[in-house]
Amino acid sequence: MIIEPLNQIENTINTLFKDTEKDQFKIMKGLAKSAFRPIKPEDFKDVYLSITKKQGEFLKEVIIENKLKNIIEFGTSFGISTLFLAQGALVTNGKIITTELIASKAKTALSNFKSAGVNSIIEIRIGDAMETLKNYMEPIDLLFLDGWKDLYLPLFQMLEPNFNKNTIIYVDNADMKESQTFLKVISKMKKYESDLKFDGKVALITTKK
Numbered sequence: 643m644i645i646e647p648l649n650q651i652e653n654t655i656n657t658l659f660k661d662t663e664k665d666q667f668k669i670m671k672g673l674a675k676s677a678f679r680p681i682k683p684e685d686f687k688d689v690y691l692s693i694t695k696k697q698g699e700f701l702k703e704v705i706i707e708n709k710l711k712n713i714i715e716f717g718t719s720f721g722i723s724t725l726f727l728a729q730g731a732l733v734t735n736g737k738i739i740t741t742e743l744i745a746s747k748a749k750t751a752l753s754n755f756k757s758a759g760v761n762s763i764i765e766i767r768i769g770d771a772m773e774t775l776k777n778y779m780e781p782i783d784l785l786f787l788d789g790w791k792d793l794y795l796p797l798f799q800m801l802e803p804n805f806n807k808n809t810i811i812y813v814d815n816a817d818m819k820e821s822q823t824f825l826k827v828i829s830k831m832k833k834y835e836s837d838l839k840f841d842g843k844v845a846l847i848t849t850k851k
């Protein structure tokens with residue numbers, strides 16, 4: 643029954659990945675803007691900065707295998723990773739809240755969710771994740787961290803009351819300096835353990851059983 647929607651998502655994902663081929667040049671332009679000041683998200687307002695297809699497939703499998711339903715994503719960009727999350731959520735009957743700072747990116751992401759036919763299971767919140775998720779009260783089964791890395795720790799701490807013993811926190815760009823600082827803090831907390839994937843580019847944090 644869900645084969646048709648899965649195909650529609652797959653088609654949208656493939657179209658978007660084709661478009662990411664222009665990212666390299668746009669990243670260089672973004673980096674040039676930030677040569678004499680700290681990088682800002684706006685410097686990359688036209689850039690996908692997406693996870694890879696393999697990572698997306700893995701993310702989908704994690705959701706399905708662990709029957710994860712309540713999914714929160716930090717860092718939507720144009721929605722490639724959200725569409726992989728949606729592939730998993732369609733199987734588990736789950737839903738996604740995703741949040742993006744830059745309104746133009748969020749607008750395009752919403753249009754991509756509509757093209758993929760999954761906008762009914764995705765809520766997109768526009769603004770700083772620390773604000774858009776501040777009053778979030780429901781349980782979280784999967785927290786996908788892929789926004790600016792300096793917010794990984796404050797966001798984790800803000801949302802931690804919503805975790806349960808089976809919550810998975812998926813940390814993208816785990817090998818970046820600020821993510822490492824975050825992971826070091828987590829490693830000192832007895833409650834959690836983390837497992838590195840994709841040559842250390844991804845970390846999965848879970849509660850010790």
Ligand SMILES: C[S@@+](CC[C@H](N)C(=O)[O-])C[C@H]1O[C@@H](n2cnc3c(N)ncnc32)[C@H](O)[C@@H]1O
Pocket residue numbers: 683684690691692693716717718719720721722723724741742743744747769770771772788789790793
């Ligand atoms: C690496 S990209 C996300 C890529 C996306 N997850 C994917 O794989 O397709 C990071 C995104 O986080 C957004 N971002 C940065 N700081 C943010 C914040 N404070 N709140 C919400 N989004 C933020 C950026 O604008 C950017 O689009």
